[in-house]
Amino acid sequence: MAVESYDGLKINHLYHEYVAGKPILKDINIDISEQGIIAIIGPSGTGKSTLLRCINRLNDPSQGEILFGGLDLTQLKGQALRKQRRHIGMVFQEYNLVERLTVLENVMCGRLGYMSSWKAWRRQYGSDDLAKAFELLNFVGLQDFANQRADSLSGGQRQRVGIARAVMQDPYILLADEPTSSLDPKTAVEIMELMETFAKQKNIPVLVNIHDVNLAKRYAKRIIGMSDGKVHYDGSPEGITEEDLKIIYGGESWLD
Amino acid sequence: MTTQMIDEQWQRFTFSERLARFAVYLCLVSAIVWSWQTVEVIPEFLYDAPSQFMDMFERMVPLDYTSYPISIHGAMIETLHIATLGTLFTLVLAIPLALLNAPNITPSKTLNWIAQFFLVSSRSVNSLVWALLFIALFGPGVLAGIMAIAIRSIGFVGKLLAEAIAEVNMGTIEALRATGASWGSILVKGYWPQVMPAFYSIVLFRWDINVRESAVLGLVGAGGIGVVLNDAQNLFEWQKVSMILVSIFVVVIVAEAVVIQIRNRLI
Numbered sequence: 001m002a003v004e005s006y007d008g009l010k011i012n013h014l015y016h017e018y019v020a021g022k023p024i025l026k027d028i029n030i031d032i033s034e035q036g037i038i039a040i041i042g043p044s045g046t047g048k049s050t051l052l053r054c055i056n057r058l059n060d061p062s063q064g065e066i067l068f069g070g071l072d073l074t075q076l077k078g079q080a081l082r083k084q085r086r087h088i089g090m091v092f093q094e095y096n097l098v099e100r101l102t103v104l105e106n107v108m109c110g111r112l113g114y115m116s117s118w119k120a121w122r123r124q125y126g127s128d129d130l131a132k133a134f135e136l137l138n139f140v141g142l143q144d145f146a147n148q149r150a151d152s153l154s155g156g157q158r159q160r161v162g163i164a165r166a167v168m169q170d171p172y173i174l175l176a177d178e179p180t181s182s183l184d185p186k187t188a189v190e191i192m193e194l195m196e197t198f199a200k201q202k203n204i205p206v207l208v209n210i211h212d213v214n215l216a217k218r219y220a221k222r223i224i225g226m227s228d229g230k231v232h233y234d235g236s237p238e239g240i241t242e243e244d245l246k247i248i249y250g251g252e253s254w255l256d
Numbered sequence: 257m258t259t260q261m262i263d264e265q266w267q268r269f270t271f272s273e274r275l276a277r278f279a280v281y282l283c284l285v286s287a288i289v290w291s292w293q294t295v296e297v298i299p300e301f302l303y304d305a306p307s308q309f310m311d312m313f314e315r316m317v318p319l320d321y322t323s324y325p326i327s328i329h330g331a332m333i334e335t336l337h338i339a340t341l342g343t344l345f346t347l348v349l350a351i352p353l354a355l356l357n358a359p360n361i362t363p364s365k366t367l368n369w370i371a372q373f374f375l376v377s378s379r380s381v382n383s384l385v386w387a388l389l390f391i392a393l394f395g396p397g398v399l400a401g402i403m404a405i406a407i408r409s410i411g412f413v414g415k416l417l418a419e420a421i422a423e424v425n426m427g428t429i430e431a432l433r434a435t436g437a438s439w440g441s442i443l444v445k446g447y448w449p450q451v452m453p454a455f456y457s458i459v460l461f462r463w464d465i466n467v468r469e470s471a472v473l474g475l476v477g478a479g480g481i482g483v484v485l486n487d488a489q490n491l492f493e494w495q496k497v498s499m500i501l502v503s504i505f506v507v508v509i510v511a512e513a514v515v516i517q518i519r520n521r522l523i
Contacts (some may be wrong), residue, residue, distance in 0.1 A: 090431065096430065099428070118445060
C-alpha cells in the first residue's frame with residue numbers, strides 16, 4: 001500500500017548500534033511536520049549520517065519507530081519498503097551518480113522505483129517523466145549537459161544532478177547527507193539555495209546533515225544539534241547559543 | 257657522539273634476518289642444482305640438436321601452399337568456430353556463477369563458496385583434459401572441442417567477472433537502493449554500467465586465449481586445425497606442418513589485433 005499523502009515524519013525512541021552494546025544513536029526523538037531546511041549539526045562520528053540512513057533504511061535501527069505516511073518504516077521489508085523509499089529522496093556527499101551513464105539517465109534513475117526492471121533495461125521511460133527530467137535539468141542549469149556522461153562534470157554540477165535525481169522521485173521528504181562537504185564555499189551556498197528552493201516549491205522538509213554551523217544557521221528554519229548519539233538542541237537557528245555549541249562539539253577553542 | 261656510533265653501525269637487516277635471507281638463497285641454488293641433476297639430459301641427444309634442427313628445417317621449407325585451400329582453411333574456420341561458440345557458451349554459466357560468487361550481490365557465504373567451488377574446479381583442469389573427457393562423452397569432433405573450451409573458460413571468466421563486480425562503487429548502488437529501485441533495476445542501472453568495460457575486456461581476452469587453445473585441442477581429436485596438424489605430423493608431411501604452423505601464427509596475430517581494436521572502441 002503506497003502512501004498517497006504526506007503527514008510528516010515522526011521518530012520515536014530510535015536506537016542504532018553497529019556493535020552490540022555500543023549504541024551510536026541513543027533514544028532519538030524528532031518530529032517533523034513543517035517544510036523547509038532542517039539542519040542536523042554535530043561532530044563527526046556522532047551518528048548524523050546513521051540517523052538519516054536509518055530513515056530510508058540503508059541502515060537498520062535496533063529499536064524504536066519511524067512513522068511516515070501512517071507506517072512504521074522500521075518494520076517494512078522488501079516491496080513495501082521500496083514503495084516507501086520512492087517517497088524519500090536522498091542526496092549524498094560523494095554524489096553517488098552512475099558515472100558511466102549520461103546526466104539525463106542519472107536523473108531518470110530517480111524514477112526506477114516506479115518502473116519495472118525490464119523497462120529500466122530497455123530505457124523505456126515515460127514521456128511525462130522525460131519531460132519532467134528535462135524541466136529539472138533546466139531548473140538546475142544543466143540542460144546543455146543532458147547527454148554528457150556524469151563523470152565529465154565538476155563536483156558542483158554532479159551534486160546538482162544528485163539533487164535533480166532525488167527530486168525526480170516526487171519525494172515527500174529529502175535527506176541530504178553532508179551535501180556540501182566536498183564543495184568549495186561558493187558552490188556550497190549555491191547547493192543550499194537550490195535545496196531551499198525545492199523545499200519551497202515542493203512544500204517538503206529537507207533534512208540536511210551539515211558541518212558548517214554558519215551555513216546551517218543561514219538556511220535552516222530549524223536546527224537539530226546532536227552530540228554523542230543524542231539530540232542536545234532542537235529549535236530555531238536564532239535560539240542556539242555558544243553554550244549549546246560548546247556542548248555539541250566539545251571544547252571552545254574552535255569558536256574563536 | 258652516540259648518534260654517530262649508531263649511524264656507523266646501521267644495518268638494513270638484523271643478524272637473524274640476514275641468516276634467513278641467506279638460507280632462502282641457499283635453498284634456491286640447491287633446488288636448481290638438484291632439479292638439473294634429476295632431469296637426466298642425454299648429452300648425445302643434446303649435442304646433435306643443431307644438426308637435427310637444420311634437418312627438420314630443410315624438410316619444412318618451402319611451405320606447402322597448395323595444401324591450404326584443400327585441408328587447412330576449413331579446419332582453421334572450424335577452430336575459430338570452436339573458440340567463438342565455446343566463449344559464448346561459457347557466458348551462460350559464468351555470469352550466474354559470478355553473480356553468486358560476488359559477496360556484494362549474494363550476501364550468503366555458503367552460496368559464495370558453492371560458486372567458488374565450481375569456478376575453481378573448472379580452472380583446475382586443463383582444457384586438453386576436458387577435451388578428453390568430452391570426447392569420451394560426445395565422441396571425437398567439434399562438439400567436444402566447444403564443450404572443453406566452454407567449461408575450461410567458466411573459471412577464468414567467472415572469477416574475473418566476480419572480482420569486477422565486487423569492486424564497483426557501492427555508494428552508487430546505495431543511491432539507487434534509496435530511490436526504491438528493485439533488485440533487477442539496481443543490477444542493470446547500477447552494477448552493469450560499472451562492470452561493462454571489465455566484462456567486454458574479460459570476454460575478448462578469453463576469446464583470444466581460446467583461439468590459441470582450440471588450435472591445440474585437435475591433437476586429442478576435438479576438431480579443428482589440431483586434427484590436421486596431428487595427421488600431417490604422423491604422415492611426415494613436414495611442409496604441410498610448417499604451413500599449418502604459419503597459418504596458426506597469422507590467425508593468432510590477427511585475432512590479437514582485432515581484440516585490441518574492439519577493446520579500444522568499447523572502453
